[in-house]
Amino acid sequence: MDIRVYRPGELTAADRAAWTAIQTQAPAHGSPQLANPFLSPEFALTVGRVRRGARIAVVREGGEPAAFFPYQRSAAGVGRAIGLGVSDCQGVVHRPGFRWDARELLRACGLSVWEFDHLLAGQQPFEGGVTASFASPVIEVAQGYEAYLAHLRATAPTFLKTTLAKERRLGRQVGEVAYVHDERDPAALRTLMAWKSAQYRRTGRSDRFSHPWITQLVERLFHTRTAAFAGQLSVLYAGGQPIAAHFGPRSRQVLSCWFPAYDPRFRKYSPGLVLHLRMAEASAADGLALLDLGRGDKPYKDDLKTGEFTVSEGWVMRRHPVALGHRAHRAPVRALRNAVHSRPELFETADRILKRIGKIRVSRKVSGT
Missing domain, CATH: 3.40.630.30 (Gcn5-related N-acetyltransferase (GNAT))
Structure with missing residues (x-):
């Protein structure tokens, strides 16, 4: 794969147009989720203006863009989906029939790990890293x-x-x-x-x-x-x-x-x-x-x-100590949260506690304490 990495502002108008064209045509090719606005160049570029480390990998075949992979990168090489925490759809935006190797993509992007929490369905090279899947109505x-x-x-x-x-x-x-x-x-x-x-x-x-x-x-x-x-x-x-x-x-x-x-x-x-x-x-x-x-x-x-x-969460990793450390740190938090959400009796109890905390917050704000 010919993979080149750009800062958001370095992406050419031609590349942005190609990205938009792939999205626009995706529903006709049987991939309606690729048309999601969280996968658009405009969203990635805007995140790049308010968050450090935003990057876009462009994969070319025959000199033409075949896929776009927006992500965020820390100085240590920890990668996250662009806008992780507020983005409701994540993944590689690609032409029909395009295939990629997940670890080769991460290596080209300088990442030891890439974390996601709303990976769209059909991203087969990333599916080995999925830890849980959820319905998105x-x-x-x-x-x-x-x-x-x-x-x-x-x-x-x-x-x-x-x-x-x-x-x-x-x-x-x-x-x-x-x-x-x-x-x-x-x-x-x-x-x-x-x-x-x-x-x-x-x-x-x-x-x-x-x-x-x-x-x-x-x-x-x-x-x-x-x-x-x-x-x-x-x-x-x-x-x-x-x-x-x-x-x-x-x-x-x-x-x-x-x-x-x-x-x-x-x-x-x-x-x-x-x-x-x-x-x-x-x-x-x-x-x-x-x-x-x-x-x-x-x-x-x-x-x-x-x-x-269906959207999924998880991480794709290369064999690297930073990747192992990141997963060891994040996995227990995710596991606990998902356990609470998946069991009604736990979720209802947690929800009542949170609302009680919320009432205390509001009352303190009203009283000025």
């Missing part, structure tokens, strides 16, 4: 919104009826309901991030927006718009005020559901669910094929989904 809208509603009437009739009734009640009791699919007001984005931070604290989770690089990444993606990619903010209004919002990256075929949140004062109207139905309707009208709800078992995803993909 999706909403298919390629056949139009009415076809999606027909699916919900058949699979989740009570959910659909209740959600639509709550939307009508919202309009009567709060004010006219309006939806903006592509809101360009930065103030609305700041409102969403404040809601999401409050939700993290309230539920005892780590606040992602307390990490400056994540805030910067979201803000930069919000202002990123090309023919094949955009950071898209969608907002649900009632009575002229925002009550729910979502921000996520979008490719030509896929909208990734990334940061949804709502104003908890309106929780009885299930504004987040109403928002997702509006997003599905507008995405279908825009010609998108699906909304990717992301890895994770949550009841609302089960109600909304039409199907699911």
Whole structure:
């Protein structure tokens, strides 16, 4: 393989165009997951502006790009998926029929190990490093919104009826309901991030927006718009005020559901669910094929989904002491987390503890202590 490694800013316009073309054509070649916006050049380049060590390996065949492998590299040669921790889809973006050797790729990239937590299915050379796999629910809208509603009437009739009734009640009791699919007001984005931070604290989770690089990444993606990619903010209004919002990256075929949140004062109207139905309707009208709800078992995803993909976590290693040390450090943490998530009795207990911690956090913030 002819493999050359670039910093994100060194990638030529021709290479970026080839990368986008591979993604755009992927669904027609039977690889719809390759069209995910987290695998786009725009996402990789934007991560490179807010995180050190971002690199892109370009594999050429006959002088032409055949595959692109975005990753992050530490000084010690530890590799991670680009944007690990916030990226919902990872892997090599490649032409149909392309094959590669995982260890040869790592060697060319100067990596002893490459860690992933949302590896898309079909990445056969990396599958030997998979330690666990998970469902990633999706909403298919390629056949139009009415076809999606027909699916919900058949699979989740009570959910659909209740959600639509709550939307009508919202309009009567709060004010006219309006939806903006592509809101360009930065103030609305700041409102969403404040809601999401409050939700993290309230539920005892780590606040992602307390990490400056994540805030910067979201803000930069919000202002990123090309023919094949955009950071898209969608907002649900009632009575002229925002009550729910979502921000996520979008490719030509896929909208990734990334940061949804709502104003908890309106929780009885299930504004987040109403928002997702509006997003599905507008995405279908825009010609998108699906909304990717992301890895994770949550009841609302089960109600909304039409199907699911599979993503995996793990690491690919070369024989190297740094790789062995990295795995020894990371494996117990992942094993414990997955054990909790896979056993309902453990997850419910952990969830109650986290929420109790969240209440303490919120009460301390209110009291100023």
